Amino acid sequence: MSSPTADPIPLAARPAATPAPFPPTWALKVIMALTGSLFVAFVLFHLAGNLKVYIGAEDFNHYAEWLRHLLNPLIPGSGFLWAFRAVMVGSLVLHVYSGITLWVRGRRSRGNHPRKFIARRLSSRTMFWTGLIVLCFIIFHILDLTMGKLVAADGFDPADPYSNLIHSFSRAPVAVFYGLTMALIAFHISHGIWSVINDLGGTGKRLRSVVFIVAGVVAVVVAIGNLSIPIAVQAGILAVS
C-alpha cells in the first residue's frame, strides 16, 4: 500500500471507509441545474440588452437606466436591481461550490487511473475549466463595465454605459479576451443545458432530443450575438458619436 499506484482502499475496509457524501451528490446536481438554468436565462436577457447597442447610444443608455429602476414604483429605487443581484451572487456561490465539490468527488471516485476520454464531447470534459475561466470573466466584466474600477477603460462614466462599452472594447486585448470567453461560455452552456435535463430527470426520448438541439442553438446564439459587439467595435462599425 505504500506505492502511489497501488489501489488506495483495501478490499474489506471500503464500505466503512467511505461514508455517504454530504451534501448528497444528487442534491448538488439539482442545485447546479437550477442555478445554471437561472444563469442561462440571465445570459439570454443580457444578450437581448447588449444587442440594443446596434440601435444607438441613446436607446442603449435608456435601457440601462430602465434596468436600474425596474418594477418602479412597485419596488422603489433600485430595490429590484439589488434583490436581483443578491439572488445572482447567491446562485453563483452555490453553483461554484457544487461544481467544485462534484469535481473533487469525481476525481476521488476515479482513483489512480484517470480515464482518457475516448470520444466525444469536448464541452463535457472541459466543464470545470471553462467554468473557472467564466468565473474570472464575470469578475473582470463587473469591474470593467458595472463598477468602472481597476480594469475599466479611462473616462468611465456610470451614466453613459454606451461609451464605456465602446472604450472598453476599443482595447484590443480586452476585445480578444471577451471574444475567447464568449466561445468558452458557449461550450459551458451547451453542455450545461444538456446536463440540466439529465439532472432534473428528463428521460423522455423526444424531450431529450429537443433539449440536445436547444442546447446547441442557445450556445451558438449567445456566442455569435455577444461576439459581434467587440468585433463591431474593433472594426469601427460601433463608435462614440
Place this chain on the structure above:
Amino acid sequence: MRLILEVWRQASPQVQGHLEAYEIDDAREEMSLLELLDRLNHQLIEADQEPVAFESDCREGICGTCGVDIDGIPHGPEDNVPACGQHVRSFNDGDTVRIEPFRAAGFSVIRDLIVDRTGLDRIIQAGGTVAVDAGTATDADALLVTHEAAEAALDFAACIGCGACISACPNGAAYLFTGAKLQHLALMPHGKMERGRRARAMITQMEHEFGPCSQIGECALACPANVPLSAIATVNKERLRALLRRKDN
C-alpha cells in the same frame, strides 16, 4: 498474426501492479479477446510462469462476468460489445494491445485483471430487488403490463452488471448501472410498489462508493447491453420523485 500484449500484473490488492509485455505469434483474427488471453495463458503455463488471472463465464455476452480495459477502453475497441464478443480482427499485425483491469476507485484489483465489483452487489442489495409480499400466485393475466412498458423495462433490465460503465466514466460514476435497475423496476407492477424507498436506498448506497455523473456519455458507448443513456437521468428523476412524494411507493 503477431501481437504484443501489455498485461496488468498484480499479485494481490496490497502490492503495486505493473504492465508486462508478452508476445503472441499465432493470434488469429477470429479469436475473441478472451481466447487471446487463453492463448497467452497456455504459453505462460508451458513456460512455467504464472498465468494471467481474468474472469469469464458464458462467453456469449449475457453473464457480465468478463470485462477488461483494452487500450483504455472498457471491453475493447468496438462500442457496445462485451470483451468475449470482441475479436482480434480489430487489431493489425504487430500491434501492441494494452490489457488492464476495469479502472475506478470503487473497483480495487484483486489479482491481475480481476477487480472487486461487490460495490455493484451492495447497490442491488440496498433496493434492487422486489421485497413486497405479493401473496399467492395470481392468474398470469391478472396484472396487466402494456407491451410498451414491458419492452421499455426489458431495455433496462438488459444490464448484465459488468461494471464497464463505471470504468468508462471519467468520474467513476455508477449512474448507468443504478439508473438501469431503477428504471426497469419502476415500470413493473410489483417493482412500482417500492419505487420511492428503492430510489432513496440505492442512490445513497451508490454515492457511498461511486462518483457523480457529468453527462459525458462514455458509459452508454461502452455498455455491452446497450442500456440507453437516459438511465443516467433516471437516477435523479427517481430521487426527486421520492423527495417530492415522500412515500415508499
